[in-house]
Amino acid sequence: MDPLEIARWQFGITTVYHFIMVPLTLGLGPIVALMQTQWVRTGDEKWLRMTKFWGKLYLINFIMGVATGLVQEFQFGMAWSEYSRYVGDVFGAPLAMEGLLAFFFESVFLGLWIFGWSRLPKKLHLATLWIAVAGSIVSAFFIIVANSWMQHPVGVELIDGRPVMTDIWAVLTNNTALSAFSHTVTGAIAVGAGFVVGISWYQLWQRRRDGIDTVDATGRVVVGENLSIPGRDRKDHSVWIKSIRIGAVIAILGFGALSITGDLQAKLMFEQQPLKMAAAEAACHDGTSFSVLSIGPLGGQDCEDVVGIIEIPGLLSFLAHGDFDTEIQGVNTLIPQYQELYGTNLPDDPLYGERAGQEIDYLPLMEVTYWGFRLMIGFGMLAAGFAALTLWIVRKGTVPQSKFLMGTALLSIAAPFGANIAGWVFTEMGRQPFVVVPNPTPGGIDGVYMFTAAAVSPGVSGEEIIFSLAALALVYAFLMVFEIKLLVKYVRGGVASAMPELGHPEDDGSDPDDPNKPDKRDDVLAFAY
Amino acid sequence: MDLPTLWFIAIAALWIGYLLLEGFDLGVGMLLLFSTRKDRERRLMLNAIGPVWDGNEVWLITAGAATFAAFPFWYASLFSALYIPLTIVLVSLIFRAVAIEYRGKGSTDKWRMWWDRALGLGSLGSAFGIGAALALTTTGLPIDANGDRVGGAFAWFTPYAVLGGLAVVGFALVHASVFLGLKTDGDVRVRARNFVVRWSPVALLPIVAWVLIIQFQNGTLITWLLVVVAVIAVVFGWISARAGREGWAFVGIAAFLVAGASSIFAAVYPVVLPSTIDPAFNLTISNAASGEYTLGVMSVVTAFGLPLVFIYQGWTYWVFRNRLSEHHLPEAHIVKPAVAPASSAS
Numbered sequence: 001m002d003p004l005e006i007a008r009w010q011f012g013i014t015t016v017y018h019f020i021m022v023p024l025t026l027g028l029g030p031i032v033a034l035m036q037t038q039w040v041r042t043g044d045e046k047w048l049r050m051t052k053f054w055g056k057l058y059l060i061n062f063i064m065g066v067a068t069g070l071v072q073e074f075q076f077g078m079a080w081s082e083y084s085r086y087v088g089d090v091f092g093a094p095l096a097m098e099g100l101l102a103f104f105f106e107s108v109f110l111g112l113w114i115f116g117w118s119r120l121p122k123k124l125h126l127a128t129l130w131i132a133v134a135g136s137i138v139s140a141f142f143i144i145v146a147n148s149w150m151q152h153p154v155g156v157e158l159i160d161g162r163p164v165m166t167d168i169w170a171v172l173t174n175n176t177a178l179s180a181f182s183h184t185v186t187g188a189i190a191v192g193a194g195f196v197v198g199i200s201w202y203q204l205w206q207r208r209r210d211g212i213d214t215v216d217a218t219g220r221v222v223v224g225e226n227l228s229i230p231g232r233d234r235k236d237h238s239v240w241i242k243s244i245r246i247g248a249v250i251a252i253l254g255f256g257a258l259s260i261t262g263d264l265q266a267k268l269m270f271e272q273q274p275l276k277m278a279a280a281e282a283a284c285h286d287g288t289s290f291s292v293l294s295i296g297p298l299g300g301q302d303c304e305d306v307v308g309i310i311e312i313p314g315l316l317s318f319l320a321h322g323d324f325d326t327e328i329q330g331v332n333t334l335i336p337q338y339q340e341l342y343g344t345n346l347p348d349d350p351l352y353g354e355r356a357g358q359e360i361d362y363l364p365l366m367e368v369t370y371w372g373f374r375l376m377i378g379f380g381m382l383a384a385g386f387a388a389l390t391l392w393i394v395r396k397g398t399v400p401q402s403k404f405l406m407g408t409a410l411l412s413i414a415a416p417f418g419a420n421i422a423g424w425v426f427t428e429m430g431r432q433p434f435v436v437v438p439n440p441t442p443g444g445i446d447g448v449y450m451f452t453a454a455a456v457s458p459g460v461s462g463e464e465i466i467f468s469l470a471a472l473a474l475v476y477a478f479l480m481v482f483e484i485k486l487l488v489k490y491v492r493g494g495v496a497s498a499m500p501e502l503g504h505p506e507d508d509g510s511d512p513d514d515p516n517k518p519d520k521r522d523d524v525l526a527f528a529y
Numbered sequence: 530m531d532l533p534t535l536w537f538i539a540i541a542a543l544w545i546g547y548l549l550l551e552g553f554d555l556g557v558g559m560l561l562l563f564s565t566r567k568d569r570e571r572r573l574m575l576n577a578i579g580p581v582w583d584g585n586e587v588w589l590i591t592a593g594a595a596t597f598a599a600f601p602f603w604y605a606s607l608f609s610a611l612y613i614p615l616t617i618v619l620v621s622l623i624f625r626a627v628a629i630e631y632r633g634k635g636s637t638d639k640w641r642m643w644w645d646r647a648l649g650l651g652s653l654g655s656a657f658g659i660g661a662a663l664a665l666t667t668t669g670l671p672i673d674a675n676g677d678r679v680g681g682a683f684a685w686f687t688p689y690a691v692l693g694g695l696a697v698v699g700f701a702l703v704h705a706s707v708f709l710g711l712k713t714d715g716d717v718r719v720r721a722r723n724f725v726v727r728w729s730p731v732a733l734l735p736i737v738a739w740v741l742i743i744q745f746q747n748g749t750l751i752t753w754l755l756v757v758v759a760v761i762a763v764v765f766g767w768i769s770a771r772a773g774r775e776g777w778a779f780v781g782i783a784a785f786l787v788a789g790a791s792s793i794f795a796a797v798y799p800v801v802l803p804s805t806i807d808p809a810f811n812l813t814i815s816n817a818a819s820g821e822y823t824l825g826v827m828s829v830v831t832a833f834g835l836p837l838v839f840i841y842q843g844w845t846y847w848v849f850r851n852r853l854s855e856h857h858l859p860e861a862h863i864v865k866p867a868v869a870p871a872s873s874a875s
Contacts, residue, residue: 063630066583067623073593077608078615081677084608088601089819093827096598099591100834108584108842115580115849164820210869229869457609459677468616475620479627486634494867500859528576528858529633 001462004355004453007079010469012428014071016421017476021065023420026140026185027192028058029133031250033126040126046238049495049502053239054196056498059114060486064479066107071472079465082351083435083455090156090165091146094172098142106135117526140188141181148177150436151427152272153448163448170443179268180427183261187380187423190254191416194383196247197390199491201409203240204399206494213237213398221397230503231496239495241397248391251416255384262377263319270320273437275334275362276430279369281316282306283330290315294370331363338362342438342449351454360451364432372426379419386412532824533814536599537801539831541794543595544663547588548697549704549786554582556705558625558652559698561645564724568638569855570717571645575629576858577712580849582629584842586622589659598827602676602817603801607662610670610678611685614658621654636863656701657694661685664693667743667793669803674810676802689742696739699732700786707766707782710775714854718775725770725778733763733785740789747796755792759785 032054039047073095076084084091109132116125149155155170156163165171207213212224212232221241225233270277282294284306292310314324339362348357390409393399399406431437438449489497496502557578561571578585597604608615624647632644668689671680678684702724709721744756766781797803801817804810818824 059630060634063626066586067626070590070622071619073590073597074608074615074619077593077597077604078612079609081605081609084597084601084605085676088597088604089823092594092596092598092601092604092819093823095594096591096827097830097834099587099594100830100838103587103590104584104834104838104842107587108581108838108845111580111583112845112848120848159820165823165826168822168826206867226869229867230865231867457605457612457677458675459673459679460609460612461682464612464616464682467613471616471620475623479623482627482631486631489864489866490634492866493864496867497864500862523857524859525576525857526859529572529579529629 001466002354003079003460003462003465004353004456006462006465006469007456008452010079010465010472011075012425013469014068014075014472014476015428016425017480018065018068018072019420019424020417021061021068022140023184023188023191023417024061024195025058025065026136026188027190028054028061028195029129029136029192030189031192031196031246032058033129033133034246036126036129040122046235046242049235049239049499050243052498053495054243056490057195057199057487059110060483060490062110064483067479068476078468079457079460080435080455081457081459083450086162086450086455087150087436090149090153090163090171093165093168094142094146094149098139098146102135102139102142104135106132106139109135115525115527119526137185140185141177144181144184145172145174145177148174148180151180151431152176152441153436153439153445154443156445156448158445158447161447163445176265176268176272179261179265183258183265183423186254186257186261187416187420190251190258190380190383191420193247193251193254194387194416195413196243197251197387198409198411198413200240200244200247201390201399202406202491203494204237204244204394205401205403205406205409207232207237207240208398208401215396215398219396223397231494231499236495237398241394244390244394244399248387248394251387252384252391255380255387258380266319267321270328272439272441273431274329274440275331275338276364276369276427277320278329278331278334279364279366279430280373280426281328281330282366282370283316283328284332285330286327286333287330288315288317288325288327289313290319291370292374335362341440346451346453349454351458352451353453353458355453360433362433364430368429369426372422372429375422376419376426379415379422383412383415383419386415532821532828533599533818534799535828536595536818536824537794537798537814540592540595540599541791543588543592544794545787545790547585547592548700548790549783550585550588551582552697552701552704552786553708554578554585554705555625555652555656555697556701556703557709558648559656559702560649560705560709560724562649562653564720565717568641568861569858570715571641572633572858572861573713573715573717573853573855574709575632575648577709577853579629581842581845583626584845586626589622595827595831599819599824600801600812600814600817601819603666603812606672606676606678606812606817607666607670607802610672611662611665613682614661614685614690617654618658618662621651621658623651624648625651625655633861634864652701653698656697660697661690661694664689664696664739666802667739667797668693669805671806672802672804672810672812673806676810676812679806689739692735692739692742696736699734700736703729703732704782704786707770707775707779710770711779712852714852718852722770722773722775722778725782726767729763729767729770729782736789740792743793743796748792749796752792752796755788755795759788759792762788 032051035047036051039051109128112128113132116128149171152174153163154174155165155167157166210226212226214222216222223234223237281291289311291308294306294308316328317324317326320328344359346352346355346358346360433451434449435452435455436450557574565571628644628648628651632641665685670678671684673679706721706724710718740756744752762781762784766778766785769777769781799814800811801814802812
């Protein structure tokens with residue numbers, strides 16, 4: 001069995017899965033921290049409830065990101081040992097910095113936050129959350145520095161056939177990293193905001209379904225309460241209406257920032273990885289038009305049969321260069337350039353196994369690059385559009401009773417996730433056949449690149465990788481069921497699921513001498529596993 | 530001291546830090562498998578590590594990443610050679626982490642029972658696999674000139690792997706018991722102390738055997754001195770445990786680990802991964818290391834970052850320094866959908 005293909009599937013599956021949890025962690029964290037900040041500043045209980053509820057969902061998701069992140073760090077060495085040897089001098093450093101300067105902050109301070117309610121002074125407790133959130137964002141920075149070095153190697157010299165780091169500052173300020181980082185973080189914020197919008201909509205809808213909130217003749221909300229349901233008091237309404245507005249505003253801002261950062265990144269990519277961008281267009285020939293819809297055999301070795309159905313003249317040039325008439329090189333122009341620079345055949349080296357000497361296919365899978373790029377943008381616009389619509393719909397204080405719209409709102413949570421996944425699949429598949437893409441710009445170093453075919457562990461068999469792929473895929477599928485189950489359960493419980501005290505407001509008439517009952521002393525933990 | 534040596538010490542320190550801190554987390558997880566059936570006692574044990582376990586696990590992540598950064602050839606050869614056991618470690622660590630967070634969030638006994646098993650077996654698998662990996666990097670693997678494993682997927686499966694696995698499992702059980710003795714009250718505390726007194730002479734045998742094997746192969750005067758310190762520490766720890774002095778028992782067991790593990794790392798230096806095929810293929814701190822520049826950068830980052838970690842992680846232990854008793858635990862919270870009870874009219 002071919003270890004390379006299985007190892008690639010494994011990396012793809014585990015990374016995409018990990019990156020379902022990560023953007024939610026990155027995006028929801030700052031939103032929860034903002035809510036808690038408002039609580040500390042104003043003392044208004046609605047902010048406390050928001051912090052507790054969204055914080056609980058944040059934690060259910062956070063742990064999955066932590067657990068699946070371990071796989072990421074181990075599998076470079078396990079399945080890609082030749083890659084690790086080649087890049088270790090420069091690639092390991094940001095990973096180690098991520099551990100020392102980000103993960104420790106994130107994990108230690110999140111532990112303090114979870115268990116620190118009513119034990120730490122309020123402001124200090126708030127600070128622990130901000131530090132944990134900052135840690136997660138710093139960790140995103142370092143990992144993107146590492147990834148961007150694979151996309152665009154800088155700051156190294158080639159010594160004995162290996163890149164050796166000579167300038168850490170160049171690695172950390174790689175323009176690819178800065179643009180990818182800003183694009184990723186804004187993408188994550190859109191995920192977090194979309195999550196808040198969808199779930200708040202569901203809560204407001206539930207209050208209307210249960211007849212708690214009604215609307216008057218002008219359509220304005222009349223807030224009610226139902227004290228037989230834990231947490232469904234008047235304040236509860238303000239929790240959700242505030243949440244949904246915050247979520248929608250952040251989603252819209254996030255999408256604006258995403259277009260700007262995405263534009264910056266695309267301009268860089270046209271320069272740094274022209275073939276990736278040509279493949280994203282499925283463009284054989286040089287041209288200036290952006291394809292909205294093309295049909296034909298996108299994956300064909302030559303793309304002569306690809307037919308552009310809808311094209312916007314000049315837009316592609318605008319995306320790449322900011323004008324409307326610079327010709328963008330197509331696949332047919334670029335491939336001969338690549339062949340001239342990096343060879344037509346893989347080297348005759350045992351590292352390549354059976355692939356030694358084979359002809360190199362420089363064209364990424366165009367179905368994936370073409371549709372990945374469009375799905376990313378499409379899902380993003382969908383999410384932003386829905387957020388704008390939401391903001392308008394809730395202007396009178398609640399959501400309509402329509403079950404269909406509520407369902408759409410919950411489904412819309414998935415759109416930003418889809419955009420994130422599509423974007424990453426596009427950018428990672430788009431750099432094939434390279435694992436370390438050559439840097440063609442003036443700062444590039446000759447000879448610093450690596451074909452994916454040379455990166456896999458030579459000593460590891462296909463069977464071993466099948467074993468790990470099967471084990472991880474099973475575990476991941478299994479855990480996804482439980483994560484979603486728990487998220488749904490906590491969402492259905494409303495704020496009371498994160499604040500038990502809302503369940504029995506005027507506690508409680510039970511026997512104070514009952515030995516099985518926890519003390520009412522003030523040293524009972526506010527939270528325990 | 531040259532930079533590769535400094536980084537060898539740093540990585541040894543990260544691994545020792547990991548075993549020292551995560552040792553009791555993994556041990557608590559394993560103890561849940563057999564030490565009590567009462568849910569409140571289980572929760573008490575779990576909450577003793579509750580605020581700190583995730584921060585402790587970062588020592589593993591950092592040890593792995595620092596190995597990648599400082600000794601990429603060591604990282605690549607060790608991790609690829611141990612493909613199957615590390616896969617098991619990963620699956621175990623995933624189950625353990627998720628189980629800690631999720632076990633209390635269900636409402637049925639069955640839910641808790643299954644997550645407790647996941648937590649216990651996950652801790653067992655992690656401890657055993659990491660122990661096996663550490664033992665093998667000190668005793669050797671069949672790696673060729675390129676550093677790749679030969680001999681198939683199970684070439685790593687040797688008596689040393691089993692010994693190392695048992696060593697960390699046994700140590701974690703003892704370490705968790707001294708930790709619970711120090712951090713909890715009530716029956717859990719008494720039981721933990723009894724466990725240390727009765728079982729530590731057996732549970733610590735594998736780790737002692739590993740230390741001695743390495744010493745007989747590579748020992749020097751200094752490393753033998755470390756062994757002596759370790760022996761004194763463990764005897765002191767055991768006597769303290771028997772006398773009910775839990776603080777000193779913890780100090781003794783911790784010092785035992787630090788001295789014992791240091792004696793191993795010091796004895797194998799400068800080899801980081803011996804080849805059992807040909808000593809010429811050994812990975813050492815010179816042929817496995819990154820360049821001077823990278824090591825220099827990492828040294829600066831570590832000189833800044835690691836003391837900070839000591840300070841704020843230490844502060845966490847200070848914040849949560851009090852003994853935990855069952856009466857500190859809030860009642861388990863049953864999450865119900867926010868809908869009106871079927872019978873009641875609002």
